Each structure stands twice: as structure tokens, then as C-alpha cells.
Amino acid sequence: MRILLVHQNMPGQYRELLDWLIAQGGHELVFLTQRRNYPDREGVRKVVYAPHHKPAEDAYGLSKTWEEAAGNGFGAAQAAARLRDEGFVPDIILGHTGWGELLFMKQVLPDVPILGFFEYYYLAEGGPVGFDPEDPPSEVTPFLLHARNAVPNTAIQVVDRGLSPTRWQRDTFPDSFHDKLYVCHDGIRTDRLRADPGVTLGLGRIGQVTREDEIFTYLARNMERTRGFHTFMRALPAIQKARPNARVLVVGGSGASYGKASKAEGGFRAEMEREVGHLIDWDRVHFLGQVPYEAYRRIVQLSRCHIYLTMPFVLSWSLLESMAMQATVVASDVAPVREAITHGKTGLLVDFLDPDALATQVIDVLSNPDAHAGLGPAARAHVVDNYDFLTRCLPRHIDQINALVPEGRGLSL
Incomplete structure (x- = not known):
């Protein structure tokens, strides 16, 4: 043909x-x-x-x-x-x-x-x-x-x-x-995207991290308002306070894929750092930039709690790929996400505009992993059946x- x-x-x-x-x-x-x-x-x-x-x-x-x-x-x-x-x-x-x-x-x-x-x-x-x-x-x-x-x-x-x-x-x-x-x-190539309990990742001076480490993740093509970077950053101090051993891996560039770019010097990431940076333990925050696909896959496989935030807009491949890898996803409660996630069955949904609600839900996932252990397998089954x-x-x-x-x-x- x-x-x-x-x-x-x-x-x-x-x-x-x-x-x-x-x-x-x-x-x-x-x-x-x-x-x-x-x-x-x-x-x-x-x-x-x-x-x-x-x-x-x-x-x-x-x-x-x-x-x-x-x-x-x-x-x-x-x-x-x-x-x-x-x-x-x-x-x-x-x-x-x-x-x-x-x-x-x-x-x-x-x-x-x-x-x-x-x-x-x-x-x-x-x-x-x-x-x-x-x-x-x-x-x-x-x-x-x-x-x-x-x-x-x-x-x-x-x-x-x-x-x-x-x-x-x-x-x-x-x-x-x-x-x-x-x-x-x-x-989604679910045959290539699976959970890996033995996954490891080199994290600079921290060394190798594994599933035994308390890792949570946020990723987007770029750290911008449409994908909820400001909500994530505002939730971070409360998460760190409640979970003193947790590390967050942040994947994304500093540009703007959707909507208006920040007018602040240094872009939206710098704008949010100036707002909440004094409340954050930066030793436990790892900005990884835009990473190769294989590294992205290992990052999601490591994650005990994966944060996906979006306004009502086009659904990211990363959400469905993370679900295929059995991630426990905390996502924004908007119509395009509800098409893929049923709250309490295949993931957890929170108000996009409420960083306190996001922090509370992430803390609960990190504090009580056994209570949420069924979400990842159910998420994968849903993606296999539908995507x-x-x-x-x-x-x-x-x-x-x-x-x-x-x-x-x-x-x-």
C-alpha cells in the first residue's frame, strides 16, 4: 500500500x-x-x-x-x-x-x-x-x-x-x-509498558534509587499552568512535611506547550520557586528536565504515587502509559481525565485548583500503600481493554x- x-x-x-x-x-x-x-x-x-x-x-x-x-x-x-x-x-x-x-x-x-x-x-x-x-x-x-x-x-x-x-x-x-x-x-503499547519491581535509577549524588525508596513523580512536556505545575508546587511543602523521607522526581521542560508563557524572569518554574521555594526542602526535589523515553519509563515504574494534572484539555499519552505501568495515579478531576480514570477504581481524582486536596491525597497514598495497592493493576487492565x-x-x-x-x-x- x-x-x-x-x-x-x-x-x-x-x-x-x-x-x-x-x-x-x-x-x-x-x-x-x-x-x-x-x-x-x-x-x-x-x-x-x-x-x-x-x-x-x-x-x-x-x-x-x-x-x-x-x-x-x-x-x-x-x-x-x-x-x-x-x-x-x-x-x-x-x-x-x-x-x-x-x-x-x-x-x-x-x-x-x-x-x-x-x-x-x-x-x-x-x-x-x-x-x-x-x-x-x-x-x-x-x-x-x-x-x-x-x-x-x-x-x-x-x-x-x-x-x-x-x-x-x-x-x-x-x-x-x-x-x-x-x-x-x-x-498504547501495553505489551512494552509494564510494572517493574526491580527497576533502578541513578540519581546523581543520591546514587541508585529503587522501589524501596519513597518516590513520587510529576511530569509534563513543560512545567506550565495548563498542566497544573503551580498546583503541584503549592502542594509540595505539605507533602514534604508529612513525608520526611519522600523524594519527588519532576520531568518536563521550562517552556510553554499550551497557553501563555510566563512573563516572569526564568519562566513559570522560576515564578513558582519564588512563591513557595522558602517552604520546600530542595534536597528532596529532583528536576530532571526532558528525559529520553527509557528514562521516563523507569521514572514512572519507580513511582509510588504519580501526579497527573491538567485543565480540561487534550489527554496526555503519559497518563495512559503510566496507568499501563500500574502507577497509582492522583489526577485532576476534569472531564477528559474522567474518561480514563474512575475515582477509587483505576486512580484518584482531586480538584485541579486545590493544592491542599492534592497534598492530602498524595500523602494518603504514600502513607498507606497497601490500601491503594489495587489501583495500579486495575488501571493497567482498563488501558489494556480500551487503549x-x-x-x-x-x-x-x-x-x-x-x-x-x-x-x-x-x-x-
Whole structure:
């Protein structure tokens, strides 16, 4: 089968699918991306396209997102046209709709079906905007958000089929989208993600730590408000006071993936350190930055209590991966998390805006591990049953792909 994958940050949500397609063999795979530093791999041809953008200072605020998306779309379409002229006409195009890369594909490949990934529709209410009273939206925010939705509003007209990874994410889109969207997660490799009672990790001058040490964890792509870094930091003094032997491992960068970046010198981490740093025992706090995947996996396997915080927003892979590794998860009680966690059965939920509640729940988990011992295995069972890549998600995605391509040109397990 000939497949064109499109994602500005290769492989993005197609990580597991791409690995499976390469391992299966026999397919001609081309991946259009802006990511130059993704390593070349046997079995897939990486094609880096250049977006066509005018200088950012020339873009009017309300049209800036569309200008960037149209530039991405035009650049990707021109690259696809060159591939077409070289003889590569795909049987199907799989791509993310969020950055506009699919907008003009029908202009160059009009007969090729497109299955688009619809991640999030920007909400003025019900999402992260306005959720935290400390970060109120401006009076122009609803206009800016609606302007951003010009991209998915156009993309839904372009694709032949669409998907969203969770029901909550699907439901952020207008009802008029729903007939074209199916819900299925990217998939978690639960066969590769398991608990490991013998796991160890080198922690600098502390030496090797194991499951015998009292370790709890917080991780996010970046330490930012949307992922509850401020709530975590405000809960930390109480946790440390109650658990004098506990160490926390913090994984994440200092940038901003979602929402506004902190205006404070040193970013949001420095802002929170200035607020609560005098109350914290820094010898028991270990900021590890952004770590390789294997280190991340060992960190979660070590954890006696894993903290996952998010405003109502897209669900992180890390939550489901941590559940697959039988972590005892304390997470924020918001709708997208409730889709994955049932309080008291597969994890524990607390108010995102209440650091005291977070501290109380984490202290309870660390103080009474036997009382919560069933949460991790139940969490893994839930992920295996509902989000496993090989047995649950891949078959669904294959069915949807095969429904769009001519008979005899589809994928098979």
C-alpha cells in the first residue's frame, strides 16, 4: 500500500502506526514533515517541506493562525505535487489537521482519500481558557479562539473521514463535524509498558534509587499552568512535611506547550520557586528536565504515587502509559481525565485548583500503600481493554482506512 503521512513534528500521533507499518513491510511510506532532526529510518522516506509564510509582524492578529496554516498547507501541497510528478501517488493520506497541512491536498491529489486527525476545537468555555481564576481571558480572547477555528472548519470540508482520540476531544467540535469523525485513541503499547519491581535509577549524588525508596513523580512536556505545575508546587511543602523521607522526581521542560508563557524572569518554574521555594526542602526535589523515553519509563515504574494534572484539555499519552505501568495515579478531576480514570477504581481524582486536596491525597497514598495497592493493576487492565494499540486501536484504524481505499488495496493484521 502507498501511504502519505503528514505531520509537522514527525511522527506525532502516528508513532505507533508508523512503527507497525514499517515492521509489517511491503508498504511504500512517505512522511511529509517540517522536522529536520527526526532520524532517517529504513522503510519510510522522510520529506521535509518548507512552509510559505510572510513575516509574522505583517500578520494581523485575528488572521495570524490562518496565515500560518495556509502557509503550512501550501508548502505541504507543493511537496506532495513534486512527489506526484515523481510517480508517487498514495492510496491514502493520513495527517493532522491542526496546523493546516492538509488544506490544499485535494488541489494536487483530488482523487486520493484523506483521513484527518482532529485533536481539539478551541473553546471559549469548557476548555482551559478561563478555567483558572488566576489566569482570566482578555476581552478579545473569544474572537481569537473563533478565528483559530477557521483551520478545522475548513479541514472538515477537505477530509473524507476524520478521527479524534477521545470522546471529550471529539465533543469539543461542533455537532456538524460528528458524522465525519470516529473516536479511537492512537494506542498504547501495553505489551512494552509494564510494572517493574526491580527497576533502578541513578540519581546523581543520591546514587541508585529503587522501589524501596519513597518516590513520587510529576511530569509534563513543560512545567506550565495548563498542566497544573503551580498546583503541584503549592502542594509540595505539605507533602514534604508529612513525608520526611519522600523524594519527588519532576520531568518536563521550562517552556510553554499550551497557553501563555510566563512573563516572569526564568519562566513559570522560576515564578513558582519564588512563591513557595522558602517552604520546600530542595534536597528532596529532583528536576530532571526532558528525559529520553527509557528514562521516563523507569521514572514512572519507580513511582509510588504519580501526579497527573491538567485543565480540561487534550489527554496526555503519559497518563495512559503510566496507568499501563500500574502507577497509582492522583489526577485532576476534569472531564477528559474522567474518561480514563474512575475515582477509587483505576486512580484518584482531586480538584485541579486545590493544592491542599492534592497534598492530602498524595500523602494518603504514600502513607498507606497497601490500601491503594489495587489501583495500579486495575488501571493497567482498563488501558489494556480500551487503549491497547495492537488489540484495540490498530484494528479500528485499519477498518477506517480500508473503508476509504479500493478493495484489495487495504491493510491487514
